[in-house]
Amino acid sequence: MSVGPLACDLMGWRGASGGGAANTPAFLFFGGVLMLLGGILEYIRRNTFPAVVFSSFGAFWLTFGATLMPQFNAYAAYAPTGAAAVEGLKTKGFNASFGFFALSMMILCFVYMICAIRTNLVFLLMFVTLTLVFGFVTAAYFVLASNYAGNAKLAGNFLVTAGACAFTTTAIGWYTFLSMMFQSVDFPIVLPVGDFSKTTKRQSEPASSKV
Numbered sequence: 001m002s003v004g005p006l007a008c009d010l011m012g013w014r015g016a017s018g019g020g021a022a023n024t025p026a027f028l029f030f031g032g033v034l035m036l037l038g039g040i041l042e043y044i045r046r047n048t049f050p051a052v053v054f055s056s057f058g059a060f061w062l063t064f065g066a067t068l069m070p071q072f073n074a075y076a077a078y079a080p081t082g083a084a085a086v087e088g089l090k091t092k093g094f095n096a097s098f099g100f101f102a103l104s105m106m107i108l109c110f111v112y113m114i115c116a117i118r119t120n121l122v123f124l125l126m127f128v129t130l131t132l133v134f135g136f137v138t139a140a141y142f143v144l145a146s147n148y149a150g151n152a153k154l155a156g157n158f159l160v161t162a163g164a165c166a167f168t169t170t171a172i173g174w175y176t177f178l179s180m181m182f183q184s185v186d187f188p189i190v191l192p193v194g195d196f197s198k199t200t201k202r203q204s205e206p207a208s209s210k211v
Contacts, residue, residue, distance in 0.1 A: 002031030002061055004170040010163025024068045031061025049119070053112055060105060067098070092145045099141030106134035118202075121194025122176050129169040136162035 006020040006027075020027065039055030067074040076085035078094040088094050113127035140158035143151040179191035 002027050003166050007163045007166035010159045021068050024065045027061045027065035032058050090148045095141045096145035099138050102134050102138040118200050126172045129165045132165040133162050
């Protein structure tokens with residue numbers, strides 16, 4: 001409900017644009033509040049990996065949504081004196097700074113991708129695509145920081161590619177969601193997710209399996 005609309009915005013489908021500004025409330029509530037709540041519930045259930053993933057992405061969506069809101073002065077702080085707040089979006093300082101945020105998210109997703117090898121195929125593919133998403137977003141903002149006007153087209157291509165990767169993430173996410181909903185109602189159809197838990201070697205083995 002958050003990454004899907006953003007993916008369409010980045011790709012410019014049917015004239016969508018603005019970097020997701022129209023969906024700021026969805027980012028804050030579907031992406032932020034709901035994922036933080038999911039992280040808390042997973043923590044209560046002692047599911048560390050999903051708890052950390054949900055919580056960190058909940059924080060990401062709140063951060064991203066806040067960046068789009070003028071009240072947080074995220075880009076207006078970079079605007080030249082006397083210029084409109086949106087002029088801050090064109091500055092080297094803002095684009096380089098936001099690029100480093102995207103880079104940090106890429107590293108985080110890469111860590112999750114490695115950890116997902118112990119879970120299942122759909123989670124692994126989801127984090128592969130998310131790592132690519134943030135990688136292309138990082139590239140877009142770094143080239144804008146170098147030369148905003150001269151690299152605008154190149155940055156646009158990077159963002160479109162990021163949107164395509166994000167759309168793939170969305171498709172995988174909907175498949176995972178459908179699989180989980182089927183299980184929750186004991187539906188007669190089971191959607192495979194490619195379970196790795198029994199095939200990937202664990203660091204520790206049960207005492208009964210040790211010689």
